[in-house]
Amino acid sequence: MKIQTKYFVYAAIIYLITAYFSLGHLHPDEYYQILEFAAYKLHLNSPNGLTWEFYEQIRPTIQVWPVVYLYQLIANFTLPNPFFVAFLTRVFSGILSLLAIYLFIKTFINQLDSDRKKHWFILLSIFSWLAVFNSIRYSSENISGKLFLIALCLIISSHGRKSFLSYLVYGIILGLSFIVRYQTGFMIIGFFMWLVIINRTPMKYCLALAIGVLLAIGLGSISDYYFYGNWVFTPWRYFAANILQGKAATFSEDPWYFYLSIAGFVPYGPLFIVASLYFMLAYPKHTMTWIMLPFIVVHLIISHKEPRFLTPLLSFMPLVILLSLQHLEQKYNWHLGKKLIALNTGAWRFNLFAVAVVMFFPSAMQIRINELLYKNYWQPTAFNYITEGGNVLDFYKHTNLRLIPIQEPHQLDCHNNENCIVALTCQETVKYGAPAGKLIFSDCPSWIFKLNFNGWLDRTALYNIYEMHSIESK
Numbered sequence: 227m228k229i230q231t232k233y234f235v236y237a238a239i240i241y242l243i244t245a246y247f248s249l250g251h252l253h254p255d256e257y258y259q260i261l262e263f264a265a266y267k268l269h270l271n272s273p274n275g276l277t278w279e280f281y282e283q284i285r286p287t288i289q290v291w292p293v294v295y296l297y298q299l300i301a302n303f304t305l306p307n308p309f310f311v312a313f314l315t316r317v318f319s320g321i322l323s324l325l326a327i328y329l330f331i332k333t334f335i336n337q338l339d340s341d342r343k344k345h346w347f348i349l350l351s352i353f354s355w356l357a358v359f360n361s362i363r364y365s366s367e368n369i370s371g372k373l374f375l376i377a378l379c380l381i382i383s384s385h386g387r388k389s390f391l392s393y394l395v396y397g398i399i400l401g402l403s404f405i406v407r408y409q410t411g412f413m414i415i416g417f418f419m420w421l422v423i424i425n426r427t428p429m430k431y432c433l434a435l436a437i438g439v440l441l442a443i444g445l446g447s448i449s450d451y452y453f454y455g456n457w458v459f460t461p462w463r464y465f466a467a468n469i470l471q472g473k474a475a476t477f478s479e480d481p482w483y484f485y486l487s488i489a490g491f492v493p494y495g496p497l498f499i500v501a502s503l504y505f506m507l508a509y510p511k512h513t514m515t516w517i518m519l520p521f522i523v524v525h526l527i528i529s530h531k532e533p534r535f536l537t538p539l540l541s542f543m544p545l546v547i548l549l550s551l552q553h554l555e556q557k558y559n560w561h562l563g564k565k566l567i568a569l570n571t572g573a574w575r576f577n578l579f580a581v582a583v584v585m586f587f588p589s590a591m592q593i594r595i596n597e598l599l600y601k602n603y604w605q606p607t608a609f610n611y612i613t614e615g616g617n618v619l620d621f622y623k624h625t626n627l628r629l630i631p632i633q634e635p636h637q638l639d640c641h642n643n644e645n646c647i648v649a650l651t652c653q654e655t656v657k658y659g660a661p662a663g664k665l666i667f668s669d670c671p672s673w674i675f676k677l678n679f680n681g682w683l684d685r686t687a688l689y690n691i692y693e694m695h696s697i698e699s700k
Contacts, residue, residue, distance in 0.1 A: 384396075605626070
């Protein structure tokens with residue numbers, strides 16, 4: 227079955243729109259370990275405010291430098307807009323993801339035995355809402371997973387085009403996936419084992435891959451040297467801090483079955499779990515089994531768990547689901563009945579609705595406050611707040627913005643020669659009353675208080691922003 231160009235044209239449009247509107251970060255690490263590090267190198271912040279990982283020198287920095295160089299390149303022509311720079315990183319992520327998805331489809335589509343399955347393989351790989359949402363993230367999980375996917379597909383599809391040099395390049399790409407996110411190393415180990423034990427790949431090509439991986443790790447060490455200012459082997463320091471010293475466990479310790487929560491990513495989340503288990507039993511010699519199994523087992527063992535940790539496996543799921551279905555048909559003569567077909571139709575319609583939602587909503591709602599301040603307040607500004615909710619981030623702010631924690635609204639710290647802004651959460655606005663200033667931003671419509679079940683508003687960083695006075699027109 228030919229992969230129709232129109233699918234990727236539609237995908238390019240959808241991914242571009244999503245990249246534009248998906249302001250902010252999905253998880254704090256996406257910001258604090260990349261953009262905040264870039265802000266430090268661009269002298270937009272002080273090292274005093276950086277996370278503990280900076281001082282422990284445990285984070286890879288290979289993703290930081292493209293942001294720094296892109297910012298500096300734009301600065302040669304005009305004042306860089308940090309929101310535009312972040313948008314370009316999401317565009318890059320989308321392009322990389324579409325390339326990886328295309329190679330993945332092209333490499334594995336012929337393992338499916340019917341045009342119908344192949345059609346669904348294409349649709350699920352490109353247009354599932356999780357694929358759309360994650361593919362434009364400039365996060366370590368997404369970039370690492372897509373680099374691994376590219377290397378995997380190039381190696382699997384090389385066939386008669388093998389050469390030491392080509393495998394060296396593939397190894398470098400594999401190594402890049404590792405130095406972006408170290409946990410991907412368990413996928414690489416599983417893949418190497420499959421190449422040696424199952425695929426019987428000649429050792430000279432395995433050696434070329436290994437050398438390529440080591441070269442990429444060396445590149446990562448050089449990157450870290452220029453960022454941290456001294457030679458440091460961050461993979462080891464990361465392992466020592468988070469595993470040997472147990473710092474990762476201080477965030478949370480979760481049971482192995484925590485990852486069953488992935489079933490909540492409807493409509494296909496439950497299938498991810500069931501199909502993965504069935505697939506690894508049904509296809510013990512398949513490449514995906516050898517890649518997925520060590521990665522999953524290690525994450526089950528590690529006490530600190532988050533669904534995003536398994537993001538690198540997301541691209542595999544369409545193939546895993548459809549090959550599992552194919553195995554059921556071939557071995558047990560089991561086919562989808564009318565009710566299951568109808569259920570799948572409903573699931574796909576829900577998925578398309580979810581795609582429409584994620585296309586136009588920011589990833590982090592508080593990023594709108596950063597955007598408001600950046601666009602409207604160029605003069606020195608005092609930003610007063612009681613509850614710090616990550617609402618002003620260094621990468622996105624003007625350097626003349628002062629962040630001032632206060633105890634009560636009447637304790638404002640503002641000078642006559644600067645803009646005076648105060649931020650109150652919805653509940654703080656009720657408790658203290660609205661200040662006398664001008665309301666310039668609100669997350670707190672009156673109806674929201676009627677939905678305050680179990681006091682969730684008390685634990686949520688939704689804000690009213692007030693301008694007490696402005697010098698912008700002076």
